[in-house]
Amino acid sequence: MGSWKMKPVALGLASFLIILLAWESVVRLGWIxxxxxxxxxxxxxxxxxAARSGELGRNLxxxxxxxxxxxxxxxxxxxxxxxxxxxxxxxxxxxxxFLWFLYSAPLIAFYPVFVLWFGLGVPTVIALxxxxxxxxxxxxxxxxxxNVSPGLIRAARSFGATEKDLLWKVALPASVPxxxxxxxxxxxxxxxxxxxxELFGSTAGLGYSISYYGGLLKTTDLIASxxxxxxxxxxxxxxxxALEARFDSWRVED
Amino acid sequence: MRLTYRTLISTLAxxxxxxxxxxxxxxxxVDATFTSRPSRVLAAGLDIVATGGFLNxxxxxxxxxxxxxxLAIVIGVPLGLLLGRFPVLRHLLDPPIMAxxxxxxxxxxxxxxxxxxxGMQSKIAVAFVGGVIPILVNAAAGVRGxxxxxxxxxxxxxxNRWDVFVKVILPGSLPGVILGVRLGxxxxxxxxxxxEMYQSQAxxxxxxxxxxxxxxxxxxxxxxxxxSLFSLAATTAVRTLEEKLWAxxx
Numbered sequence: 351m352g353s354w355k356m357k358p359v360a361l362g363l364a365s366f367l368i369i370l371l372a373w374e375s376v377v378r379l380g381w382i383x384x385x386x387x388x389x390x391x392x393x394x395x396x397x398x399x400a401a402r403s404g405e406l407g408r409n410l411x412x413x414x415x416x417x418x419x420x421x422x423x424x425x426x427x428x429x430x431x432x433x434x435x436x437x438x439x440x441x442x443x444x445x446x447x448f449l450w451f452l453y454s455a456p457l458i459a460f461y462p463v464f465v466l467w468f469g470l471g472v473p474t475v476i477a478l479x480x481x482x483x484x485x486x487x488x489x490x491x492x493x494x495x496x497n498v499s500p501g502l503i504r505a506a507r508s509f510g511a512t513e514k515d516l517l518w519k520v521a522l523p524a525s526v527p528x529x530x531x532x533x534x535x536x537x538x539x540x541x542x543x544x545x546x547x548e549l550f551g552s553t554a555g556l557g558y559s560i561s562y563y564g565g566l567l568k569t570t571d572l573i574a575s576x577x578x579x580x581x582x583x584x585x586x587x588x589x590x591x592a593l594e595a596r597f598d599s600w601r602v603e604d
Numbered sequence: 605m606r607l608t609y610r611t612l613i614s615t616l617a618x619x620x621x622x623x624x625x626x627x628x629x630x631x632x633x634v635d636a637t638f639t640s641r642p643s644r645v646l647a648a649g650l651d652i653v654a655t656g657g658f659l660n661x662x663x664x665x666x667x668x669x670x671x672x673x674x675l676a677i678v679i680g681v682p683l684g685l686l687l688g689r690f691p692v693l694r695h696l697l698d699p700p701i702m703a704x705x706x707x708x709x710x711x712x713x714x715x716x717x718x719x720x721x722x723g724m725q726s727k728i729a730v731a732f733v734g735g736v737i738p739i740l741v742n743a744a745a746g747v748r749g750x751x752x753x754x755x756x757x758x759x760x761x762x763x764n765r766w767d768v769f770v771k772v773i774l775p776g777s778l779p780g781v782i783l784g785v786r787l788g789x790x791x792x793x794x795x796x797x798x799x800e801m802y803q804s805q806a807x808x809x810x811x812x813x814x815x816x817x818x819x820x821x822x823x824x825x826x827x828x829x830x831x832s833l834f835s836l837a838a839t840t841a842v843r844t845l846e847e848k849l850w851a852x853x854x
Binding site: 357358361362363364365366369386440443444445446447448450451454455456458459460461462463465466467538541542545546549550557560561563564565567569572573576579580583584586587588 | 609610614616618637638695706707711713790793794798813815817824828831832836
């Protein structure tokens, strides 16, 4: 049992170790110029320095705040819009073309319009994070409401459930897994909005720092910020995946 | 009957949106400098298409997309099938792949520009990175979703490894592969456009950024809508293919 579960973990750790070792060695052996790919030891040193000087904390705080506001807004409004559309057919039909457009259009292209509306900086980044994650959350919530098993509704009805009971006791709990799946997918998109928004125009944040150091051709600092972004993405996604697994555990295969 | 009601409501909603967008600036409720108007976007579009240089931008962007996404399919599908087939390989490569998958791939733009410059190569690379990961992950998932009994059955009828691969694994993983292609497609389009918006000399994203900085909202919106339309059309095409495939599979 133990060895069964440990094997993927061990291989996964091994793969990161191999990547780090290979990366460090090709630079040490002089096969690739560190100007292009830096090297793990230098990146680690830079990360440590940035953490001590407070630069890392500042950038992280700015990005996290933008993320929290943009993503928080789309969680509230996305679940609300999705639930309304899931409850009332007419709302669904009216929202459908817009959700479909927002979902599949490359929304980041609207960035210059946002700059015109909100000005350069934090509000535009928040708008981008909101707009990218909102359609995902709304669509998943709608799907969750749509796909409540008719058997559950029939059973509740035949035990005398009212419309209100149906919403609170059947539709809402049954759609929770889909909603959480939407929240998980929305995180990646909101993070994308924050990073790209900062990449284009801002004065602080992780996206700003990768763009800033890229402009200065300081690869080591660039990669250090990139690694913080990767870690953030992995942590958020893993956290929501764990939550998803918990909320889905009551469901039985049919 | 229900379908017609649906179409009616959807059409009405879009028409209402366009009407508000057209009329609000006209009656002075909002400033058209910021929102433009559908009629002005249309006029800008005609102007853009009529003047030279438009086709050049379109072909630059299309070429970047086609090469980057083509490479993503050519490399992503076989690699995904291998990962799905060999668990050791999968356990080894899964963590780095998942780490890249949960990271916004556009965050790689600055370093890709350092490596490849501001020409077409960097956009091709971003489109590739955006496209290849979903294709790879879903192709691998497609292989893992194949009923083991099919493989066992093929084996017991004396199929060799190659037969199993061509006759069971390849068709069986097709739904996963197509799903990956559809998910990768919009990420690749995004990669090209945002790559051009970030640093470039030509292409649709380049024009988006230029007209944005010149406050020419109608021109800007025409380009944005054109890109969106392309993305929608391409995604819809793959989705139709997907549904046909599902129907044929049943």
